[in-house]
Amino acid sequence: MCGIFGRFARLGDPIDPDPLIRATNMLTHRGPDDGAWWSEESFFLGFRRLAIIDLKSGAQPMATADGRFVIVFNGEIYNYIELREELRALGATFHTASDTEVILNAYQAWGERLPEKLVGMFALAIVDRMERSLYLARDRFGEKPLFFRETSSEVVFASELAPLAALTVHEPHVDPYALAGYMCLNYVPGQRTLLAGIQRLPPAGW
Numbered sequence: 330m331c332g333i334f335g336r337f338a339r340l341g342d343p344i345d346p347d348p349l350i351r352a353t354n355m356l357t358h359r360g361p362d363d364g365a366w367w368s369e370e371s372f373f374l375g376f377r378r379l380a381i382i383d384l385k386s387g388a389q390p391m392a393t394a395d396g397r398f399v400i401v402f403n404g405e406i407y408n409y410i411e412l413r414e415e416l417r418a419l420g421a422t423f424h425t426a427s428d429t430e431v432i433l434n435a436y437q438a439w440g441e442r443l444p445e446k447l448v449g450m451f452a453l454a455i456v457d458r459m460e461r462s463l464y465l466a467r468d469r470f471g472e473k474p475l476f477f478r479e480t481s482s483e484v485v486f487a488s489e490l491a492p493l494a495a496l497t498v499h500e501p502h503v504d505p506y507a508l509a510g511y512m513c514l515n516y517v518p519g520q521r522t523l524l525a526g527i528q529r530l531p532p533a534g535w
Contacts, residue, residue, distance in 0.1 A: 332356025
């Protein structure tokens, strides 16, 4: 289990990393082994790591060799060895033994079709520095959580609700429709959460 967090300021406003680093560290219980962050102009990616695969060189955020794509990723890809060989046949080179680097190269090769290739459990975020875009995706069964808040000016995402609630400009309030669902079913159905304005990316969603 790891923790990911990030922000994309759509209007291009420069990002103050300090509150975002604090928000990332609210996920320390998910990733006690290491923590790191990357920021550039309107992008911020934060990561808390529970090291499982490639303990020495699998650190995140991770970038492609040319620096165009940067990723934070929570989960495990079961077919990453097979994918690595498929990508090598397409000309990709690898510098680590991690499944994270395989995902990066797979996105470079297949773009938004990436989740079709992945067998495993995952929640991921990839920044394209050239296109100035943010790509979020979640595994088909929704085993790994991914919450986000989207407005006309920004997208903020995290593995848990707490970092998003901490960054809300106005005091977070309960979504009455989500609360009604919870009272009837003992869980919140659909993409809503108990906090208004914060959604869950659906399983198999991007």
